[in-house]
Amino acid sequence: MAELKSLSLFFFFFLFTLLASTAEPRLTTDFYSKSCPRFHDIVRDTISTKQITNPTTAAAVLRLFFHDCFPNGCDASILISSTAFNSAERDSPINLSLPGDGFDAVVRAKTALELACPNTVSCSDIISAATRDLLVTVGGPHYPVFLGRRDSRISKASLLADLLPLPSSPISKTIRQFESRGFSVQEMVALSGAHSIGFSHCKEFVGLVGRNSTGYNPRFAVALTKACSNYPKDPTLSVFNDINTPNKFDNMYYQNIPKGLGLLESDHGLYSDPRTRPFVDLYARDQDRFFKDFANAMQKLSLYGVQTGRRGEIRRRCDEVN
Template sequence: MVAFLIVFLTSLLTLTTLPAAESRLYSNYYQKSCPRFNQIVQDTVTNKQITSPTTAAATLRLFFHDCLHNGCDASILVSSTPFNKAERDADINLSLPGDAFDVVVRAKTALELACPNTVSCADILAVATRDLVTMMGGPYYNVPLGRRDGRVSKASAVEGTLPRPAMPVSQLIQVFGSRGFSVQEMVALSGAHTIGFAHCSEFSSAIYNYSKSEQYDPQYNPRFAAGLQQACADYHKNPTMSVFNDVMTPNKFDNVYFQNLPKGLGLLKSDHALFNDPRTRPFVELYAKDQNTFFQAFARAMEKLGVHGIQTGRRGEIRHRCDEFN
């Protein structure tokens, strides 16, 4: 009878705790199942960043485009098939650099050798992004683990879910607000442009023949506009031609991006808008003045973004390859 009660209570405890365990993430999730997880990811991103210095900015952008659209489920990594046009082939994602996809694939390959069928691509992308931000001088923040990879990836679902370079502030606020992010969190996350870059085609209309009376958008610093015109002169022939968002310290994660905006050194229309709109300008000025305040806000916003719309337990899968469903 005692043995029966013990078995019964153990079973009951398992049943009552299983849903909570499946819905929660843990910092030490792979401690037993893949103890070298953190080291393998860190080694992979370090080697990739050294050989390809744009990896950090590319991976951070890939993480945003994955998580903000429909949650951090690595659905953006899935390749299209003749039967399905995947997220990565939506028009807004076509400019995502290959370095970001490559670093995740490299880490996944190494992890599959060390601990097969254990680590999700979603967790790899989340940790790789944090490690690269830190490598560039940015803040360290916690990344709890246990995400599953999504089983759906459709280009048609992406439209309207991600911010675009020419979006007015009201629309940017709506995009972020619909996912539970405040105006201040939106501005903090925009600080990712401190290591970001944009293709010339994304702002060419603002620097060439802007109006009948002006060659470029007057919000630009004149010398900066002239430099952009020269740098992007052949963008029609080379669509991949790009310019760093932060021209002052492009390879350092800092608050100089915010300091640039009042000086007319913002690259995109949305960058200028952050400084010019009364709803966002106070936060731009706050982060321009105090880098620690920006780092703290960015870290909190990234922790929040990293658990947005996640799938856990039986709701998702651990992909064998990051670019295709099992």
């Protein structure tokens, strides 16, 4: 009887240990309420100051968020610097044009948080919270941000091969890329509304402007050609994604596309494809619906591929593993 009791206890503790080791903690909106109670205030104050100093910060952080989360999950792997032994994600060709303001905003917030709550807040949580807060500052929708992510220890440029949509990607390919990550066509179109703010470099679209049947408004095409006339000598030349309200997050991006005022090939593709065109029309006439769908899609993307519990780490510096 004693041996049977001992055996039962052994299996009980074995089962308990197994469940404890495999159960992943859930993300919550109040994850730092005790460990870092001023988390939201510190992030908001830091990035608001940065936005005032440089109004392109919101678009830069939004793009950084997408380039981190979409390929392989929201784990701040985009922030890790390359070493002599490893080429990191941020040095992948598709990420070389990421604005430095996005990286700087996250680093500033991390520095402030390390002073207030050392070794507590992950860089991946900072990106997600800062993205939401900056969107609100430029007129975008507010949505709950779930927290408790941990940072990846791995960042390899080679892992990004063909995972991020390109401005020149055919719309069918972009749809497949989103669907492979569990996002519907409508969610893809809603997330494309991120182009409501920010800019694109001339090299990403100038080759299309002179082609026939590309969807550009003729006068707009002339203006783009003129604006980018010197881009071979100055590769930093760029044009706002939304020429009407470039610093305000709204639905003007969708209103521009049917008029031939979309900047990128991917923008025109949204209106030429029958699977995506109805959603462009919907969001062009209903900003409230766009805000609602965009917020839901952003929250869903912020939860994609996250690491929690024993997976990953809390980096002391966002640009290097511990």
